Amino acid sequence: MIKTLCTALLLLLAGCSQPKPQLNVFVWSEYLDPAVIAEFEKQFNCRVVLDYYEDPESMMAKLVAGGDSLYDVVFPSNSNLPALANRGVLAPLRRDRIPNLANIDPGFTNAPFDPGNRFGAPYQWGTTGIYARAGKDKGLDESWALVFDSAANSRKFLLIDDPRSCVGAALKYRGHSLNTADPRQLAEAMEILARAKERCLGFEGSVGARNRVLSRSADLAIAYSVDAVRGIEEDPGTRFFIPKEGGEIWLDCLSIPARAPHPDLAEKFINFMLEPRIAARTAEYNRAATPNAAARGLLDRSMLENPAIYPPADVMRRLEYANDLGTDNRLYEELWTKLKAR
Amino acid sequence: MRKTSLPLWCAAAFTFVFLYLPLAVVIVFSFNSARYGTQWKGFTTQWYATLFHSPEKLMAVRNTLVLACASTAVATVLGTLLGFGLSRYSHPGKRVISSLMYVPIVIPDIVMAVAMLMFYSLLRDWLGLFQLGMPSMILAHITFQIPFIALVIRSRLAGLDPALEEAAHDLGADAWQKVRHVTLPLIFPGIVAGAALAFTLSIDDFVVSFFTTGPGATTLPILIYSSVKRGITPDINALSTLIVLASVAGTVTMALLQRRNLAGEEK
Amino acid sequence: MVPRAKSEFGERLTPLQEWGRAALTSGPRLAWIGLFLLVPLLAIIAISFASRGTYAELEWRFSLENYARFFGFTRAGYDPLYLRILLRSLGLAAVTTVLCILVGLPLTFFIARLPRRFRHWALILVVIPFWTNLLVRTYAWQILFSGSGWIAAAAAALGLSPPGEALFPSAVAVLTAMTCDFLPLLALPLYTSVEKIDWSLAEAASDLGASRWPIFRHALLPQIKPGLSAGGLLVFIAATGQFVIPDLLGGSKTVLLGNAVQQQFGFSRNWPFGAAIACAAMAIVLGALWWFSRSTGEEGRKAML
Numbered sequence: 001m002i003k004t005l006c007t008a009l010l011l012l013l014a015g016c017s018q019p020k021p022q023l024n025v026f027v028w029s030e031y032l033d034p035a036v037i038a039e040f041e042k043q044f045n046c047r048v049v050l051d052y053y054e055d056p057e058s059m060m061a062k063l064v065a066g067g068d069s070l071y072d073v074v075f076p077s078n079s080n081l082p083a084l085a086n087r088g089v090l091a092p093l094r095r096d097r098i099p100n101l102a103n104i105d106p107g108f109t110n111a112p113f114d115p116g117n118r119f120g121a122p123y124q125w126g127t128t129g130i131y132a133r134a135g136k137d138k139g140l141d142e143s144w145a146l147v148f149d150s151a152a153n154s155r156k157f158l159l160i161d162d163p164r165s166c167v168g169a170a171l172k173y174r175g176h177s178l179n180t181a182d183p184r185q186l187a188e189a190m191e192i193l194a195r196a197k198e199r200c201l202g203f204e205g206s207v208g209a210r211n212r213v214l215s216r217s218a219d220l221a222i223a224y225s226v227d228a229v230r231g232i233e234e235d236p237g238t239r240f241f242i243p244k245e246g247g248e249i250w251l252d253c254l255s256i257p258a259r260a261p262h263p264d265l266a267e268k269f270i271n272f273m274l275e276p277r278i279a280a281r282t283a284e285y286n287r288a289a290t291p292n293a294a295a296r297g298l299l300d301r302s303m304l305e306n307p308a309i310y311p312p313a314d315v316m317r318r319l320e321y322a323n324d325l326g327t328d329n330r331l332y333e334e335l336w337t338k339l340k341a342r
Numbered sequence: 343m344r345k346t347s348l349p350l351w352c353a354a355a356f357t358f359v360f361l362y363l364p365l366a367v368v369i370v371f372s373f374n375s376a377r378y379g380t381q382w383k384g385f386t387t388q389w390y391a392t393l394f395h396s397p398e399k400l401m402a403v404r405n406t407l408v409l410a411c412a413s414t415a416v417a418t419v420l421g422t423l424l425g426f427g428l429s430r431y432s433h434p435g436k437r438v439i440s441s442l443m444y445v446p447i448v449i450p451d452i453v454m455a456v457a458m459l460m461f462y463s464l465l466r467d468w469l470g471l472f473q474l475g476m477p478s479m480i481l482a483h484i485t486f487q488i489p490f491i492a493l494v495i496r497s498r499l500a501g502l503d504p505a506l507e508e509a510a511h512d513l514g515a516d517a518w519q520k521v522r523h524v525t526l527p528l529i530f531p532g533i534v535a536g537a538a539l540a541f542t543l544s545i546d547d548f549v550v551s552f553f554t555t556g557p558g559a560t561t562l563p564i565l566i567y568s569s570v571k572r573g574i575t576p577d578i579n580a581l582s583t584l585i586v587l588a589s590v591a592g593t594v595t596m597a598l599l600q601r602r603n604l605a606g607e608e609k
Numbered sequence: 610m611v612p613r614a615k616s617e618f619g620e621r622l623t624p625l626q627e628w629g630r631a632a633l634t635s636g637p638r639l640a641w642i643g644l645f646l647l648v649p650l651l652a653i654i655a656i657s658f659a660s661r662g663t664y665a666e667l668e669w670r671f672s673l674e675n676y677a678r679f680f681g682f683t684r685a686g687y688d689p690l691y692l693r694i695l696l697r698s699l700g701l702a703a704v705t706t707v708l709c710i711l712v713g714l715p716l717t718f719f720i721a722r723l724p725r726r727f728r729h730w731a732l733i734l735v736v737i738p739f740w741t742n743l744l745v746r747t748y749a750w751q752i753l754f755s756g757s758g759w760i761a762a763a764a765a766a767l768g769l770s771p772p773g774e775a776l777f778p779s780a781v782a783v784l785t786a787m788t789c790d791f792l793p794l795l796a797l798p799l800y801t802s803v804e805k806i807d808w809s810l811a812e813a814a815s816d817l818g819a820s821r822w823p824i825f826r827h828a829l830l831p832q833i834k835p836g837l838s839a840g841g842l843l844v845f846i847a848a849t850g851q852f853v854i855p856d857l858l859g860g861s862k863t864v865l866l867g868n869a870v871q872q873q874f875g876f877s878r879n880w881p882f883g884a885a886i887a888c889a890a891m892a893i894v895l896g897a898l899w900w901f902s903r904s905t906g907e908e909g910r911k912a913m914l
Contacts, residue, residue, distance in 0.1 A: 022557075029565070029568035029569040049557045051556075051558075052560060052565060052568035052569075053552070053568055054567040054568045057874070057875030057876050057878075058875065061456065061553075061875065062459065062553055065463060065553070066462070067459075067474075069466075070556055070557060082664075083664050083665055087665070161861055163876055200860075202778050202859070202860020202862055203860065203861035203862060204860075215755075217755060217756060326663050326664070329877070330877075330879075333872065333876055333879075336872070337869065338690065340864040341694055341863065341864040350722075351719070353715035353716070354716055354719035357712055357716050357792075360789055361789055361792065363749075363753055364746040364753065364789070365737070365738040367753055368741055371749075441899065442647070444846065444898065445650060445891070447846050447847060448895060449650075449887060449891055450866065450867055450887050450890075451867075452870055452883075453870060453883070456874060456880070457653045493839050493843065494801060496839070497798050497836050497839035497840075498801040500835040501801075501836070531729075531732075534729060535797040535798065535801055538732065538736045538793075538797060541736075542736055542739045545740050545742075546740075546741075546742055546743050548743075548744075582741045582745045586737065586741055589740045590737060593733055597729070597733075
């Protein structure tokens with residue numbers, strides 16, 4: 001009897017000792033530099049728990065169905081942040097608690113999908129373009145025609161398995177906006193894509209496509225800049241470029257879910273990630289471009305001058321964000337289903 | 343018993359080869375020194391070394407095995423009971439329950455997963471219980487494992503010779519003795535088959551696990567699926583190899599222990 | 610109405626006793642089913658009748674639009690897109706089931722004829738490859754079917770394909786991987802029947818001069834029907850929802866049922882429609898199953914329903 005009482009008391013006391021505060025982060029795999037996480041844990045004496053998702057749609061589905069009370073920090077991107085914000089899943093950022101928001105490059109503070117960075121702190125950005133093996137004929141016409149024009153291209157190629165990026169490429173090829181809701185323009189894109197689908201090796205995600213180009217089972221693919229840059233490092237015989245007709249720019253942000261269990265720690269985390277030194281390190285880790293103006297000064301020259309990561313100004317002008325189109329989203333998703341089901 | 347004919351041996355051998363080809367590739371390529379791509383570049387054990395320095399990946403392996411073992415154990419018991427109940431006794435609603443049992447099998451994973459998530463969220467909002475994590479995952483796994491086990495048991499029961507159980511009954515065995523000494527041993531291959539199936543389903547499950555997991559309860563399939571965005575790298579192959587080895591070791595141990603038990607009983 | 614059956618040995622149980630026994634053996638599970646399956650299932654059915662708001666939120670506005678859309682009645686006229694998708698999935702599942710049966714029968718026969726102490730081990734051996742993740746296994750198939758693999762070399766040597774050409778994306782690759790993947794689902798239930806085969810019947814038939822196929826058809830097949838039905842059904846139903854293998858080995862060039870549902874819960878953010886696709890497909894498949902079980906008679910019915 002005494003023994004049980006003592007054990008119970010001990011357990012109670014043990015439970016009373018303060019456990020380290022915990023930060024639950026919901027993130028893509030291999031997205032965060034482990035050294036940066038470790039530094040944050042040491043500096044703020046806490047534990048960071050990472051949970052992974054495989055694609056942003058699963059992330060959204062889980063957050064919306066009740067997962068928003070599980071996680072403290074999430075990484076939405078320009079295409080899904082508006083939907084999450086409008087559904088009340090994200091909490092507005094308190095600027096006074098995150099002073100490092102001032103470090104953000106003015107070019108990214110008023111993005112169309114999140115004016116004033118209300119819900120998301122810009123974390124990294126990149127582009128979608130063509131990743132190809134420089135052929136024996138050194139001259140590669142930097143155009144979407146490489147993908148969509150059978151006369152110009154007899155290479156083995158892959159289309160990207162992302163609806164907005166893929167349809168966007170076809171729209172850009174024809175000089176339209178990749179946010180168009182014009183049925184005729186979309187029908188035109190559908191025809192181009194259908195013909196390309198017949199000739200292509202298949203649809204593949206950005207990383208898989210890059211790997212297939214690296215292993216020479218394909219010559220050309222549509223890929224994201226972050227993946228392409230890693231590929232070029234692995235094999236300098238490959239190239240990445242934004243076609244002359246234009247391309248897509250995407251931006252990942254840091255956000256706090258509305259019912260986050262540890263919002264104060266989350267704000268400290270975001271502020272920490274926006275420090276110039278940390279932002280520069282994460283940009284290098286991911287081979288992504290940083291929207292943090294103060295961090296750019298700390299970057300390695302080779303990264304700043306890499307056109308795959310930081311496209312020149314004239315290319316930047318031809319880039320568009322893929323916006324959330326509200327009810328018009330349905331046009332794209334129906335197009336995609338029909339395209340694939342043909 | 344007739345000798346097994348040569349064509350049968352050949353067919354079986356060919357099948358086993360094909361079944362093991364992917365696993366062989368996984369094991370071989372876990373020693374591949376190329377980080378990306380599918381070409382063989384050279385032999386290295388570095389991926390196993392890094393694995394043991396990655397507490398998160400080892401935690402995922404541990405979570406997967408715990409989840410699979412716990413859910414299989416409970417599901418086998420419940421599934422066997424259900425298989426029994428549905429095939430032996432008639433009661434109102436039997437047909438309905440039987441059809442209902444097929445639902446987790448027919449329903450696409452994601453629908454089931456989202457339904458479970460919403461249900462658990464509701465429970466949490468109303469009752470304050472049910473934080474998502476290992477327990478919710480185990481429950482969800484049990485729910486989709488039970489129908490598979492029940493189906494296997496039922497097909498086994500359907501073909502049982504009633505004469506054996508009648509004999510036991512005639513010899514004076516009561517219901518419990520009959521079940522324990524006659525029925526259970528007769529359907530034992532069915533139980534083993536069902537449990538093996540359930541274990542396999544749990545170890546490989548991604549969608550349901552993803553939606554019902556909570557922070558810190560990541561399983562291997564979740565880790566793998568989320569890494570696929572980076573491509574299947576050799577360390578994923580190394581992880582998978584470890585899981586298979588751990589499962590095999592566990593199964594062999596269990597079987598040997600059981601053999602010893604039976605041998606002891608027979609004495 | 611199911612007639613009140615006697616229990617197995619002719620002891621007459623009172624209805625109360627029957628209920629009691631049924632409750633005891635099914636009680637815990639029924640409660641489980643009720644709580645954890647029925648409620649989410651009802652939720653999904655409810656969602657399928659709901660509508661989608663501007664920001665993809667769930668609007669509890671009753672609507673049959675989702676089901677209409679599934680059956681092809683879109684705003685732009687009749688387009689049976691989703692029916693075609695369902696048909697394609699059922700077709701692939703049917704072919705997979707047939708292939709699994711063709712491969713699984715010899716395998717289970719072989720295992721059943723092994724000496725007793727090896728049988729369980731053989732079963733476990735069948736299952737072990739499936740303790741690797743599906744994705745990892747399918748990527749392994751990509752490696753196996755790649756242009757530089759030995760399977761491609763063998764195919765080139767046999768003149769079946771140009772040398773150096775990858776064997777995927779192709780139907781062959783998809784079917785091979787599907788068959789391999791669903792084999793345990795068939796083999797395990799099938800084995801439970803095959804193991805109990807009374808070979809004396811086959812031997813008697815052979816002594817009486819019957820040749821191979823009639824022996825199989827009349828002496829062996831009826832004995833393994835329960836396991837074959839259970840296994841075949843499991844494979845068929847599970848294969849209907851499979852889409853990872855066709856995507857990875859077929860170039861992701863087509864939409865199957867699984868893709869369609871996944872897309873609605875993902876990119877399209879249209880849960881009501883996704884739920885409707887799932888429910889409609891489920892109803893069709895279960896309906897076919899029920900009809901099939903009625904027509905196979907009592908024996909098959911005992912095994913399936």
